[in-house]
Amino acid sequence: MKIRVIPIITTIFFIIIFILFYRGLENSNIYVPKTNINKQIPTFNAKLYNSSEEVSSSKIFKDNQFYLMNIWSSWCVPCRDEHGFLKELSDEKNLKLIGLNYKDNKESANKFLNELGNPYDIIFSDPKGIIAIDWGAYGVPETYLIKNKMIIKKTIGPLDKNSIMEIKEIIK
Amino acid sequence: MYGRKVKLRFFYILLILTTLVLTIFLILKSLEQNVIYFQSPSEIKNISEIDNKKLRVGGMVKKDSILINSEEINFIITDLKNEINVIYSGVVPNLFEEGKGVVAEGYLKDRNFFMAIKILAKHDENYMPPEVKAALEEK
């Protein structure tokens, strides 16, 4: 009997450690915000990318109009991948594309846009990543479909063929 | 002969147990004394009493708040909701900048002033200490 006790205790001990580490992983340094589907969009003031004029979000997002808000950055690799899809979406008549340039420096962001083209109607800059936190962003890229100041659909990570098909379906 | 062996074994087990208990006690006690809690400026505003314990305060360095003279550096840490003034005389890390995340270690003077003895450096500009993230998130 005595010999059996020690293995069991050790095993249980390590299982507990495993669970603790596992839970620890969940709240580690990757920031995980709440998901905001069918929620009112946050209001924010941000500088426009091309001028340094500060604009309130309430003036940009009008009712009865679809908006696609895309958080991007020149250093983010998947953003490059999804850029083609964004350009495809920019051809849609009843959709306005809004970019949020996240924690980026202007020079490389400009280079990025010159290199790959600019699909956005309006770009805000968010050099500190504060606005992205307001939006509950997990990281870059992230895309929100908005109507009547409500988030209808949210895509975490790069857009792909399926997700733009869905978006096109919704805004028809 | 047999009795002696059993006695010896008993003695060993007793010895091991007491050392184990003592060690655990020692470690726990020392932990209690040397733990440094992390607080956001908002948490400090709600703190009930100010004691002499070492603390860490984290958040963002407020824009245009850095003031420097030959003895000390003053700045404000904000979690975008509440703020705290920090007085510091020491080395600042390279990534210490207005608008960037910061963690300061030191003692509270009162609810609005914090005497920092160390500003923690980080190596990665994209890395934000989890506490700072949490502090900003609570907003």
Add this chain to the structure above:
Amino acid sequence: MASLIGFYSLVFGICSSVAIIIFSIQNFRNPKKLNEKILILTFLQFFLVTISFLGLIISFVNSDFSNETVFNHSHTTKPLFYKISGSWGNHEGSLLLWLLVLTLFIFLFILKSGKQPTQYRILTLLFQEIIIIGFFIFLLKTSSPFNYIYPIPEEGLGLNPILQDPSLAIHPPILYFGYVGTSIIFSSSLSAMVVNYISKEWAKHIKVWVLISWIFLTLGILLGSIWAYYELGWGGFWFWDPVENVSLMPWFALTTLIHCILVLEKRLELTSWVIILSITTFTLSMSGTFLVRSGILNSVHTFANDPERGLFILIFLFTLIFLSLFVFFFFHKKETNNKSSFFLVSKETSIILNNWFMMYFLSVVLVGTTYPIFLDVISSDKISIGPPFYHKLIIPFLIPFLLAMTIGPRLKWIKSDLSDKFILIIFFIISLLLSLYIVKTLKIDFLINSILISFVFYLFFITLRDFFNKKYNNLSQNIAHFGFSLFLLSIIFNNILSSEVITNLKVGDTFKSEKLKIYFENITQKNEKNFESFVGEFVVENSQGDVFIMKPELRIYNQPNIATSEAYIRTSLFSDKFMTMNLVQNQEYFNVRYQIKPLMIWIWISVLMITLGGLMSIIKKNEN
């Protein structure tokens, strides 16, 4: 192109590992066939991973930004040396390096262990292949260094400038040699347990691996500390930061293991110790990788990371832990010669005693490192644990530890009387008097510190004397122990006698105190290839009237845009003078720190001496 070759060679690599497993299981009872083929197969595996690694290096050298890893971590203006070292200075590349060393070591193991029983060799190989395949899957699934980006960017994002440093460029490979070496010990002790081959011969054969991993681990930690000393600009070399602790823990376990293996080799005792320590050492090395790479740790050294990778390492780590627990509980046989050969005064007793102290130090560090993680999970309190915790719990226990270290080696196996008691006592009195004198002149008020100093001196004198003692001829051990005493002495006096001045100065300002005058003469700007450099010129005058110039530097790297301060250090045998300067954003004041750090160089020298002891032990073994 190079990264394409790299990727496919990695895929072929995993195939070769699977082939090794199948082949060895099929021919497990056919040693002749195995002995012929297995060496070639492991070489093939090593060769494929090498090609893959070279592919990565070539992509870095050519700045091939179609490769995601290169894009994220390199830049065309980076010097060639850092382009190469950049290939393992990131998560993906460092894992590939781990894998490379793993395959290299198992190849060397198979090459060198020809005289050992075949079943034992093959079983070791099998355990090792489990680890290797785990790393292959990890690499290919969650962190491939060969991801392709399209459209191809023109320029990379650059390497974190703080890592652009010669000692940090070689620090990871050296440390990995140590870590991976422990995996060989792990697999070997598991398989020795299964085939019941825990014996003096086994101890003799595995000792070399233990020593090699220990040497690399020690050197790796040393390089990391040296880097922290001059690059982080805090003037310290050890901060009890979780990431540093994580490399120290396997070191404690490994050092204990060396001593246990020695006992096993001579007396076939402490087998449980040896096995448990072999498992622990490797587990701690793996946990180190897990803790650093998952971002679970809150440390200044942590880099932003992806939790999915953490999950993989976590599951992998615990699979290995449970596997080893299973093997241990089912196959381990208790020591056969369990005679109660326990005498209070013998070499074994002192070794066992020090083992327990080592385990105690290890658990202190372990608790201090993991407690914040656990507390965060349980109560979501965010805490950190400061250096006083470690100092308080470790320093007092160094005293009996040192005593056992001084007396232990002079004892005989089993049962013995102390030889030359007279000299031992004389030396003890000398060190006591010396430390009393030092304590008085330096006005140290802390009792434990003064006792510690006398015991360190005791070890110092005794080991020093033993260099000239013909009766006592274990040179490698003596060097290591002497190095350890020198190490502690340097640290203690470094701590007590350090002094510093921190001030904010503008160009032309002078800082004055009773002991010191610092005049900020001018600042010059230079443009280098990948950074802008600002060199300040400070004239320092101390109370003895010595005048010297210090030139700390501030670098602003272009890609990524980060500033680093390069410390200016004047080293002498007695003390280092250390100055850093930092610019606070948009202000004309410079943040200046001037420090005097006594005996700094002796800390490095003594650690080198300790490793030299290990190295001599290997050489001595080969001569026999």
